[in-house]
Amino acid sequence: MELDGLIELKCFSSGGCTLIFPLLEDVIVNGCPNMKFFSEGPIKAPKLERVKVGMTEWHGPTKDRYFWKENLNMTIQNMFKEMATIAGAEFVRLFEFPKLVEKWHNEHNPINLSWQLETLVVDKCPSFINAMPSKLMLVLEKMTSLQVRECESLEEIFDLQGLEAVESTRVLPRLENLNFINLPKLRQLWNKDLQGTMRFNALYSLTLYKCSNLRHAFTPSMAWCLANLYHMEIKECDQMEGVIEEEEGQGSTVEKITFPRLSWMILKWLPNLTSFLSGKNHALDCPKIEYLRIAHCSKMRSLTWQSSLDINHNTPSLFTPRMNHLVK
Incomplete structure (x- = not known):
């Protein structure tokens, strides 16, 4: 049965x-x-x-x-x-525990500090505005994988309000995989910029799928926090205009945004995507990219924003000879 x-x-x-x-x-x-x-x-x-x-x-x-x-x-x-x-639980699918869902955003920490949680799936939680309150991010030290999906009211993933900069270096120190799927109201990944002090040093893979309200995935300062990102996949995010948006208050100096380990990137079914990097005050560098697939992105003309007057044909490519597979 x-x-x-x-x-x-x-x-x-x-x-x-x-x-x-x-x-x-x-x-x-x-x-x-x-x-x-x-x-x-x-x-x-x-x-x-x-x-x-x-x-x-x-x-x-x-x-x-x-x-x-x-x-x-x-x-x-x-x-x-x-x-x-269970103190030794390694995998939790949150919607299977209604009592835990009720306590998730309470003032008191709903998680036993002895948990050995490695994989968390936050799904089918219609009342959630964010998936990860800051108080939980400080205690889930062993978590390596987070998937958030099918939360119809969710607007952001990480709530950083209340985190001091000195704490941000120990936030989710082992996090390797992020998957965000079918979040129709998602508008940002986290709600506060800790001025570059936030580090997801272990993050290896990021997937965004059917996040139809998301216009940009990162700001430059957020991108600098992902130094070890290897795999990035973004699909069917209908409103996405650029993966990285320009931050307000930027001067005229051109700064380089580098993904030093990014080797695999897929951009697919993004009808409003015009460029990977918005804003003309930043340059993009992906020195180890090996596989790039861009498909069904009808408005995209380049990976970085540029007008015809600004194009410098002597500017080095953001790619290196390592890239052996480009599909468009």
């Missing part, structure tokens, strides 16, 4: 009748966060000895967990509570 993705399900049987399953050996429960018990009546399942919960990780294989406590009803009643309080 498998119960999968039944978000509103509270029980299998609400009647008082006896349920008899003489051959039942396996029960699998996935994505049923509101399930409180299995049946109001007695259950006879002599061959059943465990309930399996499959945790599908977005960047790797499924991790199965098994639960059993005396009988099927008691197992269901205690299963999600136990999962939410």
